[in-house]
Amino acid sequence: MKVEISRRRFLQGSVAMSIAGGVTLSSSSVIASAASSANVKLGNEEKNVATLCEMCVNKCAAIAHVRNGVVTKLDPNPLFPKSRNMLCARGNAGVQALYDPDRIKYPLIRDGEKGSGKFKRVSWNEAFAYIEEKLTKILEEEKDNRSTVAFCAGEGMAEHTFKNFFTGFGSAHFLNHASLCLATTVSGYALTIGGYGQADLDNAKYVIMAGANRAEAIVTPDTMDFFKRTSGRGAKLIVVDPRFTNTAAKSDKWLGINVGTDLAFVLALTYVAIKEERYNKAFVEAYFADFADYKNHVLNNNYTPEWAEKITGIKAADIYEVARDFMAHAPQAIYYQGRRTTWSKNDFQLRRAQAIFTALAGSIDVKGGICFGKSLPLIPHEAAAPLYAQAQARIEKGEAAVVGGSGSWVAFRNMVVEGRSPYPIRALFNYKHNPMQNMPNNKKTEEFLKKLDLVVTIDTMPSDTVMLSDVILPECTYLERTDPVVSYGGIEPSIAQRNKVVDPMFESKPVMDIMRGLSAKLSKPLFEITKKYDEDVKMAIEDGSEEEVYQEYDLTKAFAQSQEELNEHAVSKYEGAAEILKTKGVFYPEMNEYFKKTGVNDYEYYPENKRYYSVLKTKFNTPSKKIECNLDALTKRGIDAMPTWKKEYEMDIPEGKFRFITGRHAQFTQSGTSNNKMLLDLVPQNYAWINKRVANKLGIKFGDTIEVSSKVGKATIKAYPTEKIGPNTLFFIHGFGVYSSALTLAHNNGGNDSSIIEDSIEPMHGASCLHDTLVDIRKV
C-alpha cells in the first residue's frame, strides 16, 4: 500500500533538508562519493560477474557489476530460461544485503545468559574448539547417540553442503522449511499425478489461483509468463482468496472465500464436472485409477455448489460457472498448485482434490497444463553416510502419518519442550534458518532453544534465532561465494551456477569453508567416542584396522575439494559446460543454437517444437502409473483415501474475533529481508488488514496501533482498514516485528505473526497449519 503525497507539499522540508544533510547513500552513490574524495585513491577496475540471486528461493540469474571491488549494480542475466531476464525489487536490493552494516562480522560465543544478546568476539579456531568441547561432552554423556544432536537448514543452494555434514555426523534429525512450507502440496500432487510439475502459464488459457499470489509471491517463470497474458489478453484468471491481492487485481473474477474452506470449493467444482459429464472422458478412461470410486464418493456425498456455498461463502452460481468454464478450456486449464504454506488440517486432501480436478480436464503433461518437463542430470557429489549403531530413530516419527527426511518441525520442537522426547535432544546445528520467526508460537521456540546445551548458528544476519544461539559463525552473503551448481528441469531445462562476485567481507566464510574447518576439528574426537560405545565399530576394528574403519567415519572427506572443483566435476559430462557456467552463469546443451533475442525485452530459449511439454507418453510416476483417485493404503495410517470434507473443518468465528491469515508482499522474503534499507523504503513496515466497516465500528483508523492476541501470544501492529478483506478475517505479512536488537532497522518494526499463530499440525506430514488461529484485537 502506498500513501500518495505530492512531493510539492513537502517542498519546503526537502529543500531545507538538503542543507542539513545526513542522508543514507545507495551503493552507487557510495562509490561516487568515495571516488571524488581527495584522500581515497582508487583505480578504475571494472568487471561483470554472472551470478544467481539469493534474496528468495527463485534463484534468478544476475550480472553483478563490480567497480574497484565494490558491487555497484545487479542487472538481470537474460540467459536463464527460469528467470526470463528480470530481477525483482528484492533482487535489486541484494546490494544492500551485501553491504548491510548489521551483518555478522566475526565468530561469536555467548557471553551472558541465553537471550541476553551478549556475545564475545572469538577466532574461528576458538569457536571450533568451543563446539568440540561441548559436543564431545554431550555425545560422551549420551553414549554416542548421534540423534541427540539435531540439524536444521533454510532453503538455499548451499543447504546441500551443510547436509553432507549432517549425513556424516549420523543424526536422525534433519529439519528444514518443508513442514513449515509446501510439504503437503508437493506430496499431494506427487501421490496423485506423480509430481508437483510445472504449470505452463505461458500457454494455459484458464487458471484458478487459490491462495497462490503470483503477483506478490513471485515465482519464476510463472509470474513473468502469466501477467503478460491476463486482463483479457489470452489467459483467464480466477483468483480465490480471502484477500483482494495484487493477483486478484489482475483477475477476471475474484472469489473472496472463507478461510480454510478451499477443499469444499474444489469438491463442488469436481461435482459439477462429473455430474454434468464435462470432464475429459478419453483422458479419464485411459489414465485414471479408481475413477468410479471417486465419482461415487463425490456424487454420493452431494458435494454440490449449493452445499459448498454455505461453507465457502462463494455463490453456487459462481462455482457452476467456474467449473464449466474450466472444463470448456481443457486441457489448457490449470488449478494452480500453489506453494506457500499448509493452511489447515485438510491441506493434503485439498492438494489431492486440486490435482484430480486438473487431471479431470486432461491438463497433465500437456502444453498449457501441468508439465513435468525434462531434467539435465548432474554427476552427484558422493559423501560418506556412515552408520552409527547408537544413533536412535527420529523422535517425532509417530506424530503424523508420514514424517519424511525433513521432519515435522513443530512436532519435534513441541516434544522437546513438553518433555515428551524418548531421549534428550541436547544440541542444534543451524544453517541459515530462523525458527524463531518461521515457526508458529515463538514462545515455545525460545524455550526450545534455551533448553539445548549447544546451539550453533551459521548465518549472515543477527536474526532472532542467532540471538538465542551459543556459537555464531558468520557466513558470507551469496555475492561472496560460489555455490553448488544446480540443474533446473522443466519445459525449458537448464543448469545454473552462482559464481563468487567479491571476496567475503570481514571474517565471514562460505559454508563450504566453515564445514571444512569444523569437520577437521571434530572428526577424530567424535570417532573416539564412537569407538567406545559402538559395538559394530568395535568389532570392525577388531576384524580389520582402526585406520580402515575410520575412513568410513572421516567427516572431512566431503569437504576436501573446493566448490569450484566440485562444480566442474558435476557438469563434466556436458562439453564446455564448466567454463560457460563460470563466465555466463547458465548452460544448457543447445544454448548456442537455440538462444535468441526476439525483441527489446524478449528472448527465446528453446524453439517451440523443442520444448518439453509432454514427456510421459502414457505412464505417470505413481504406483499404479495412473492418476490416483483412491489411496487406500493411507487409511491404515488414519488418512482419508479420497478427499473428504468433514464437519470439523468448519471453524466458528465468534462475534468480535477474527481468523488470522498470513502471507507476503513482493518486496520482502519472510524475515530474511526485514533489515534491508532499500526494501524498507518501499514498505516501511507491515500493517494489519482489517475490514473497513468493522474498523469504523471499533473506532480504528489507518495507522492506529492495535494489539492482536491469540491463545499463544500477542503482537502490536498498525492498522490498515480496507475492503479488500472480509469482516471476520485479519491479515498481516510475515517476517516483521523482529526482536533482535542487533538488526537496527528491523527491531520492533511492525507485527510478528510467529508470536500469535497457534502451533497445530496436520495429520499427513505434521506440517504446520498457519491459518487455524482465532485472534482478538484492541486499540492501544
Added chain:
Amino acid sequence: MARYGMALNYKNCINCRACETACKEENGVLLGRDNYRIWVGVKEAEGEFPNISIMSQVYHPSQCQHCDNAPCQQVCPTNATYYDENHVVRVNPTKCILCTYCINACPYDARYVDNRTVTVDKCNFCSDTRLANGETTTACQATCPTKVRVFGDLDDPKSEISQLLATKEYRRVKEHLGTEPKLFYIL
C-alpha cells in the same frame, strides 16, 4: 540523434516495484522514502467486500514524461533544464539553483530534490548511466519481471516502440495540457 520515448504495457504491472529499486541503484538516487525518480501509482480499490471492483485496482507505473513541450524546461530561470540531442529532458546540476519552479510547474509530480548533487532531479531515461555506456534499455525496463516498458526511438519507424504505437491503442497522461508527453500507456 534520436527522439526517445517509452511505451508502457501498464496492464502487465503487478506493482512489485522492481523498477523503483533498479532506478535507485543505477542512478545513485539516495535511499529514503521521499527520493525517487519513478514510482507505481496506486489507489485503494473501490467497492465493499466481497464486491471489489477489479477495474478500479490499476497499477500505474510512472516517471518523467519527457514532454516535447515541457513546462519544467520553460520555467527554468538558469536553463539547467534542457533538451539533449535525443529529445530527453535533462538537468544540468551545475546550473540548478534549487529555485524549485520546475517542481511546481511539472503537472506529473516527476521532480524531486537530490541531496547528493543538490539538484532538482528526475528521470533522464538513464542517459548518463546506461545509454552513454552503449546500453539500449533503461534500468527500469531491463529489470521489470513482466516487461512493462518498451523504450526506443520514436523517429525510427523500424523501432519496436514505433511499431507498437502504430498497431496498439494508447493514451497519454494529461494530454490536454499540451505538454506532448512521450510516455505512451498501451490500452
